[in-house]
Amino acid sequence: MNIFFIVVICLSTSWIGTASAACQKHQAGSSNIQNKAEEPIILAPLKDGIEAVLLLVPGAYINAAFYEPLGVAIQTTSSLKLWVGLVRPFVSDLPNPVQCSDDIEKTLSMMRDQGMVTSLIAVAGHSLGGVVMQDWISANLANVTSMILMASQLNNAEVANSSLATLHISGDLDGLEEITELEPTFRRLESSVSQDPEAVFRKPTVVLRDVNHMHFASGAPPPLVQSDDILSPLSEEEAHALLAVHMSAFLTSAMQAPPDEVADARALLQQDFYDTQDIMRPLAEMRELTSTGTLSPFATIGQQILSNLDPLFYSSLFVNDTSYEDLAPFESHQPVSTLVGDVAQVNTYSLVTDAGPLSSYSSAEELAIKFKNSDDLKKVLASTDAVFLDSNVTCLDVNQEAINAALSSGGVVVTGRYESRGRPILLRPDSAQQTGPEWLNAPVNYTLTDAGLEVQSASLVTAVSVPFGFDGMYYCKLMPPSRALEYIMIDSLRGTQPVARH
């Protein structure tokens, strides 16, 4: 679930007039606070030092009052004389740009009435709140020192283009603003870091292990968060303390205050960059294994499996894949195998289908590959000493390799979570199709149940005696390795109980 869906479903219908029925049903849990005569909440500084302000704009259906524990944790961690303002009220506790601007100004003016005089102002927004606050920020860029997007996205082009210090902070167990949604932002950071190492401090993207969507707030989650978020082994207090350390370092680095702590804050943000790179790396690896754009490297692995060659003789096989994004050229190409020296060279063809706009997944939906079958390769390699096994390999076995690749790329944390609490991927025997058109129309079949994700490939196998160049084929509609990883990292964990850390 992308937070922009909430914007589309709710914001458009709800904040101007009466809330729609679809939105009303989410009003429960943490939002059960009367907001008639509500005022912003001001948390006065806990210590002396350089004065600064942090405003917190709440997420959808969570009253700002539920951000007090995070605010206090940051005040406690930071050496700044930090005012925290919990921005409200919002109609139905649904942050919207119009009220947000008024509420932010009111929060600041209440602070000034209580004696705040600083111009070091940071604005942080959670989820939908992070999106709607950007209107006020873009109109007040000169008055804001830094911005924090807590499990949220940068969507205002003017703010994005500005030099405003901006932190994206999120958790790898966020079930609403998933790390797959944040990964493009991190990739942009990686490419700007190669030009300008300061980007790590000016525009950091930080993903923390075991933090989920509700961890920025407190109390009972609203129903939408309840149903999609991933339970974490961290308590609310542990998560607030962890978030406070990283948010406070960003404030210190962005505000250059207090000056004697800037070096340590920068060191932490630099380490956060490397740690986030480790968390994100498998997503990039599996995307590139699925397709580089011109070919699918996974075709080599799939063809090795379906060749049924003894793995000691995989060097007898050279796979040259061509990847298409459109059906027409994919439909009209058949794989070809030829003997070059002692090696069977197979030209395979692949087609990557992206997830649709309504899909809850970010990774590719399907990887269709036209392979040659084992009988064909036995014929091609007959004159060589290549040894074949006699197991019965199918598209199912190639899907198993996608899972294996995802787990080995994911590493110990991802594998440990999946094995201890994840709902497994259950591979079903291939659904055998009889003709090319039938196969083209039969998608890889995903069925999500309480037991796990059932995956079934559609296959098309032809005998070596079939004429007209259609001989010895093995066509598979596969689960892309990137999809296996996304399910393993995120979806398999929803609705499951956390296993204690350590």
Ligand SMILES: *[C@@H]1O[C@H](CO)[C@@H](O)[C@H](O)[C@H]1NC(C)=O
């Ligand atoms: C923004 O800064 C300008 C110039 O320093 C000041 O005049 C203005 O009152 C500030 N606006 C807010 C909302 O604080």
Ligand SMILES: *[C@@H]1O[C@H](CO)[C@@H](O)[C@H](O)[C@H]1NC(C)=O
């Ligand atoms: C953002 O910057 C790019 C490149 O400098 C520019 O082309 C674009 O017009 C800018 N967008 C806005 C909204 O300022």
Ligand SMILES: *[C@@H]1O[C@H](CO)[C@@H](O)[C@H](O)[C@H]1NC(C)=O
């Ligand atoms: C791989 O296939 C492409 C397209 O079918 C072809 O142009 C290219 O020459 C092949 N490469 C090798 C090494 O055979």
Ligand SMILES: *[C@@H]1O[C@H](CO)[C@@H](O)[C@H](O)[C@H]1NC(C)=O
């Ligand atoms: C091999 O697998 C296919 C597809 O699952 C099945 O139809 C066939 O009976 C199997 N053959 C053997 C020998 O197990």
Ligand SMILES: *[C@@H]1O[C@H](CO)[C@@H](O)[C@H](O)[C@H]1NC(C)=O
């Ligand atoms: C997809 O798989 C499920 C169970 O795994 C099965 O019940 C369903 O019939 C399959 N759908 C198609 C179109 O094959």
